[in-house]
Amino acid sequence: MFDLDVRSRKPIYEQLVDKLKELIMNDVLKVDEQLPSVRTLAQQLTINPNTIQKAYRELETQGYIYSIKGKGSFVNATVKSVNTEKLEKVKKELIRLLTEAMYLGVTSNELETIISDIESSLGGGSSID
Amino acid sequence: MFDLDVRSRKPIYEQLVDKLKELIMNDVLKVDEQLPSVRTLAQQLTINPNTIQKAYRELETQGYIYSIKGKGSFVNATVKSVNTEKLEKVKKELIRLLTEAMYLGVTSNELETIISDIESSLGGGSSID
């Protein structure tokens, strides 16, 4: 279910955050559905429970899930209010354009620079950097 | 001339690589023009010369510059063969689309995931990761 790259520059917990967001947004994990417990998921992925907890905490901060001590962590309903349809269109267009750009020689580093520029110009609130 | 972010996840030397590529591609640094020496630039940016050297070595590996011991480092002509006009158009379109995507809630992490996906599907030869 999760394919993590331990040697990526992106920390494992952030990869987890991204992956879980994706699962939530694609309704693989449905609203109010319980996520695997920190210990269970840690065992499945053979990584430390603290790393899972860090990801869950981040997801909760960003409003994607809510956690109840003793019960578990669950998918939050509020985030689903985003216009997912339009978002999907943009994503597809984005993939097309990114592909073209990279064929033209734009490197991923340059793209990340562009992204971080845009991010800071937007106020930079949503990233966890 | 250079604005480096020492607390970025992206290492300083990679930021330098990106910045210098940009200057080369935009003809701010022209073909066969000499780049500042590793020691000079290090002093200007108040960072270690080794960091500059690492960036220069990377740029040389990627064919953007060539270095001659005792003389200096210079902009390579070969990389300028790219269709810069079309590239600029794509970049502008990209910025517009990326901005829209991030307004819709796509995080930079998600974008980087998309990029790395595309990168590996293209064969992934150009990145320095």
Place this chain on the structure above:
DNA sequence: TTACTGTATTATTATTATTAGTACAGTTTT
């Protein structure tokens, strides 16, 4: 009570970018 949940804390390990210092080789200028 037992066995789950989330949460918190401290210490340790591992990785990696960066710095620091030094040395050597080649070029240019005086």
Place this chain on the structure above:
DNA sequence: AAAACTGTACTAATAATAATAATACAGTAA
């Protein structure tokens, strides 16, 4: 020839941080 530049190479130390390890505590459910 000498001085002052260039790039290059190498080792060691430092700093930052992700991840692990090991507990402990608190709430829930069987």
